[in-house]
Amino acid sequence: MPIMEPFSFASSDQLNYPVSIRIMSLEGEETPIPFSTLLERPDLRHVGSNQSPHSDLYVTVQVWAGSKPLTVPVQTPYKWFRNERKWSEWLTLPIDYSTLPENARLAITLWDLSPTGGEGAHGHAIPFGGTTLPLFDKDNQLYKGRQQCFVYRHKQADGNDDTGTPAFIPRRSGVGSSKKGTPSSIVDNDAEEYDRLMDLLKKHEMGEIPRVDWLDQLAFRVIEKRGYGSAKSSLRLKAIQRQQEALASANPDASKPIPVPSDFLLTVELPRFDFPVVFADHEYPPPPISSLQHLSSSQSGLMVKPTPDIQLGPGISRIDADDETSAGRLIRVYDPEVGARDNPAESKHRRLVRSQHRNGILDKDLKPNAKVRDELNQIMSYPPTHSLSPEEKDLIWKFRYHLTRYKKALTKFVKSVNWLDASEARSAVVVLEKWTDIDVDDALELLGPTFSNSAVRAFAVKRLRKADDNELLLYLLQLVQALKYEHILPQSRQDVSQDSSLASFLITRAVSSLTLGNYFYWYVMVEIDDRSSEQGQDAREIYTKVAYDFMAELDKQPGGQEKRRTYKRQAEWIRILSQVSGEVKEANESIARRTDRVKHFLADSKNELVTLDPPLPLPLDPSVMITGAIPEETIVFKSSLHPIKVAFKTTSGTKYPLIFKTGDDLRQDQLVIQIIMLMDDLLQKENLDLKLSPYKILATSTSAGLSQFVPSMSFQGILNKYGNNAALAYLKQNSPDSNGPLGLRKETLDTFVRSCAGYCVITYILGVGDRHLDNLLLAPDGHFFHADFGYILGRDPKPFAPVMKLSKEMVDCMGGVNSEHYRQFKQYCFLAYSALRKNSNLILNLFSLMVDANIPDIKLEPDKAVFKVRDRFHLELSEEEAIRNLEKIMEDSLNALVPVMIDRLHGVMQAFRT
Template sequence: MSNSNPSLVYSFASSSSLELPVSVKINTLEGLHEPLRHSTLLRQPELRYRGSNQSPHSELYVTAQLWADSKPLTVAVQTPYKVFKHARRWDEWLTLPIDYSTIPLSAQLAITVWDLSPVGSDEWSSHAIPFGGTTIPLYDRDNTLQKGRQRCRLHLDRVADGLSETTTPYQLRQDRRTRANSHGGVITHRYEQDSEMGRLEALVKKHEMNEIPENKWLDHLVFRQIEKLQRSSFKQARNFQSPDSDEKDKGGEKDLFYLYIEFPRFDHPVVFTDHEYPAPPIAGVGSGSLPSHKPPVEVSVGPGIDSGDAGDPAIGRMVRIYDPEVGTRDNPPESKHRRLVRSHRTGLLDRDLRPNAKIRDELNMIMSYGPTQELNAEEKDLVWKFRHHLTRDKRALTKFVKSVSWTDANESKQAVQILPRWTEIDVDDALELLGSTFDNPAVRAYAVDRLRKSDDEDLLVYLLQLVQALKFEPLAQPTEDGSEPQDSSLASFLVSRAANNFVLGNYLHWYLMVECDDRSPEQEQEHRRLFAKVEYEFMTQLMKHPQGQATRKILLRQGELVAVLSKLSKDIRNSREDRIRKVETLKKFLADPKNDMVQIDPPLPLPLDPTVSVVGCYPEDSSVFKSSLLPLYINFKTSDGRQYPILFKTGDDLRQDQLVIQIITLMDRLLQKENLDLKLSPYRILATATVAGAVQFVPSMTLSNVVTRHRSILAYLRANNPDDRAPLGVRPLAMDTYVKSCAGYCVITYILGVGDRHLDNLLLAPTGHFFHADFGYILGRDPKPFAPLMKLPREMVDGMGGAQHQYYQQFLQHCFTAYTTLRKSANLILNLFALMSEANIPDIRIEPDKAVLKIQERFHLELTEEEAIRHFDALIQDSVNAFMPVVIDRLHGLVQNWRA
């Protein structure tokens, strides 16, 4: 385009300089529908209500969306609704929110014509039903921007997909034009007419662009011939009958529709141009000039993306940019400095080194770092130099492992030799060594050896994270003799312990099954294979134990129970009956002896709580809740005569709620170790699949219902726990439970950043137990604006007698004690969230590298204990006096009442 001679006239324009929005004009829709057969209407009665089946000029509207490489580039824009009288003609320009200068060469326009139906369809929930779709590229084969009128073949009853290998092309492909003549030459003749129509319309476009000289009488003949061909084509499309079937998709091309559109015209052809990257500044760089220490980058293309490239079919159209840092692991000056400082010739002298007072203070400062703190080069050298002295400090092992250069063979060998001499580390440090940043097998094996000393009850608390830690185990390489590679030490440890403890094995089995069921793009295929292999090893290990066959049969029966409940939940949720009929269906199903639910023999341990065995259920007590997912309420009968109600629902991923409940259970154990029982009593949650799970039902009432029915929380507590001689007229045990549980959940939900708190997910049991439900937002996320860091509405404070009562002062003391206690175990909690960094948890998946930092920010580890108490006191005061949460709660209540 550019030329050094300014006197030359440009013959084309560059797309990068075209700063105009992409636009397209929707002109007309031409074609005739074949009348619907009676057999078709009998099979699909909803077709009679579609506008296009009632009138040949029914109201339609058109949407257009820009796509590239099988991904949408813009939102869809649409034509206004118009009433047609004699023809479907819009003559409307649509402007898309993107410029020509920014679209790629692969950009194409997905245009869909939408029909209307008052009854909708099974596939489309709204009243808009696709009439047909077409996909047209913006650039032709010569990389020139298309212009002028275009005739686009419409694929009926389909939405334009916009994929690179589109199934809705605007022109028929060559293979379909030349298919065998199977019906007396009619098909061949129609395609010949199609080809002639395309040739004539191309000439018309040239005529409109003044590329063909005007000749009035000859132009008139050509236009009449075009109209004649159009009528003939549509007439044959209507009269043609398939010899094979009366179905539309088997009868060739019965209903032939074309959408006529128009692109803007420019004075010169617009050629696609892209940004050109300059040559690498390093001379002599070519393919393979630098030795690569890393495996080649794996490039995976999405469905429908055109990856055809003669040079590399796996990559396709990709711009390769040279990066001089690729293939290098270390900075050469830093590596030389490290070798000089850590000279292995002085390794024997390091054994007798002792730090002086100044260095001891520096080492103590390093030892106080949290798990997210990175060490600089000087700190790493200092830890390495005094490594023998630090073996007596259990806090120093994780810092030492971070200080080792594991790519140095001699240094790595020395580090592995010193590990057995280290004093026994805590569990939180062992969990840190199983994270994604530690891939040395010896280090991970050392951490697993430390976990072997934990009892099954402690191991059960960390089991969810240990299953996720399997993703960070180094992949086993095949041995030289061709034998099977050994399993990771963590997998073998989990399988061995789970095979010896039924409760541990129950939860390991279901955690693994959910990971195997996760087929989302975030779950890599190799991880699914890994979890499936561990599950297979677990089942194999069970068969080696005396009770293994019985345990395996129990797990299979649990799977059958979950499958039955999942199908029942889906059927009830998808049925169009009202809620009363849904409840009757549920009760009838549970009461039917053929379904083995009213009586379960032999007793079956519940997957949700394997310490409880159920022998049946109470069909008359079952129900269907009113929420959007319609969870099933089923009251099970336990082997000891008690009742165990659960909620089972499908369509919702419960893994995030499961994680929060597990962390609350852990925090409750940490507090009780310090003799602080805050009556948390967290209920149980178990995800049985990625979109299904069970929740323990705790009889309780939401605070909104408490305030509505009893006017205050205090009145509710008095009604359920009356005591005229006690302060506030409430039995002391119930009030103590209420005050402590409020304090515990205020601290824990603040640390976890639980959001979307309102009076409908704060619950209160008659015994005084207060607890939270619905953990759809954590780590500081909240759908409501101006949400407080802690949810402490004035209704909860009034339930303690007000801000001046002694119960409120006890509440504050419990909050301060709980917060300072949990701060001492911050490393353990942070390491548990670090192990979940690659779990498919919604709020962790958004920013997996910042999840741990968001929790650490709530602990405020940089503050002293006294400063932390003052900080938490200020949080409580801000939450009690906040005005916006009151407004939001009122609005939420109005919305809920309106929905009801």
């Protein structure tokens, strides 16, 4: 009996390694296009490869299978070529070999650049050529080592199973292949020699041939040149072969057009493994039959009942699991609905458990032991975004009377109730009345879209009644949004207060306070003005009814009719400003002409802006009473929307400058400013004053709004004017003190350090993007602040943007990274971050109430908005770990080079525009 030689191989399903490919080089040439043709064809003249035989190209690689892409494309970084197109770059694709199907292939496309675009263009990129490389050969072995791929000029690699851009051209065997003069008689000597050299090269790579570095390099270069020559020779022979096949074959399919590669050859390298890798399909586990979850730790010690003994009917024999005869008699059928829904047995079990503890007298005196108490404490510490398991809900229900003394347990209790069960819901409402007072953050959570029971929402409103006007103003924007989740019937003739305790509460408080009423009025008006598909007609009708009942309630109050006339005057004032702003935006005039137009409009007494009698509460800040405009201090800005800056006289004898803008939805900026004000209030309660100065913003419609103008200068403007360490020079000019630190007044430098810390932490938590030196502002007294919040929740139009904007200009103004002021800045950042993490539930609940507010960056992924904010808090970490993580983020942001390049490029572009 012959003895078999030992062999070893690996299966692809066990290869948990990402698919990788090394783009080596592109070799080839083509006849250049005549210059006369380039002059006549601008679409060809600006193509990079038509200007230089070594023009810059980049390569994208994407995994395909079954004529469908499996991954996103991965591309090579930018590289400048001098004499040859050579990348030598490894690319890693986001998929493992273990998950690849048998027909997986790599679609490799080389991209050229053309500002005019063209066929198959993606922006300014047009396909230079493409090739499709299979990952497994005909023997189902994984390709490895260097591969030379034919490139199909001006085509993008399609990746289909019947690809038109194959990397390897197969030999066609047809009729007459054995006759003289047929394709089989054509011998490609160059290709055979090159194949022999490639076999030797592979042996060298596997260590079978000794290495001699200097000689190896010379040999490699000769092999590459021979490979290119062999490819060109092979291409010519392939063309002859196809012609002969078409003539010799009577089969009509033989004359089908075959993809013809160009004279370019792309060399790539695939990873090498110690053993051959053979394709093996991944075996996925069977789908779940039920949604049974693990028992909680308190229930894990329960005795499991033994399997009952089944009595079979007459003539029926038992089929055991290990019975060999069972295979042909037992058919297992998977029902997908069972895995998608609750197991009926488990649902019934939970109902039985609840019924035992629904009206039991002993439940009121039931106390948890130490182990269960720890588990309850763990449940109460969950953030609002955490979902409770069925076992955790049962545990909370069981000890509900014990938990009534813990305010943080209320929201978890409400989540554990099955409100569809009328009996259980009635029992839960009784328990709810015994609960201790809760915090505002929990009350706001109960007003969210997930809690529809009117008794629960009324309980939350009961807590809000204890808040004063200043505190209520911090959450008013979200409370107006929460009206969407109330049971308000727009067509009902009865007062809205009969349908909704929240609406009744807000109207009552808005009627009694001019400040609350002012903002409540404008928040509701903007919702009525929102006619987008996201808002919906039902929501607009709800807000229309609320606004009507608000005005009706005003008429019933002493002095209410005067307040109603005030709101009407404010609306007329906004309408007039909108008119002139719209005219200026649409006018095709210079900035000077636009400014003169606005000044003339404001000075015209017919427009009733130069004098306001009686004084009008400013909608942006109703505590300020304005008496008229100051036309000569008007400025029209150069941006695309041309906002106008108007100064108004006040009853206190001061001036109040503001900016009015049309054509832009300011609701996202308004939300960010409101959250910053809230965070400032939370920090102040922790005795941490970070000198925050959030300017006021009010959206008066979905396309217009007001913002407060704060005298300041952008870091870009300061840098252009003062040069090196510009921020420090700017502050020295405005707040000099030769005896103070760094030549500044101590108060000014302290204000700068504190406000930098506050805004760095807050903008990091909110994920504010598009940060550059033009929207970092500095006031003469040292107050640092951000402007323009068009990108939040981690969105950023610039690539590789840091998660925190901490620039060198800011640190230099503190004295550098080794200064005492920078160390103090870091301490303020750590204190602020820790304080805000303690109040993370409040901030998360405020964002959860805004998911349906039609805020641009929230409506992109409304189900993920709250989680994006939660991730910035890193609640899974301890306080010490979270601070260390924040410190690393600060160091990475300060040392990153990409933001510096972006700031400089932005400055150049802005200078070019002006």
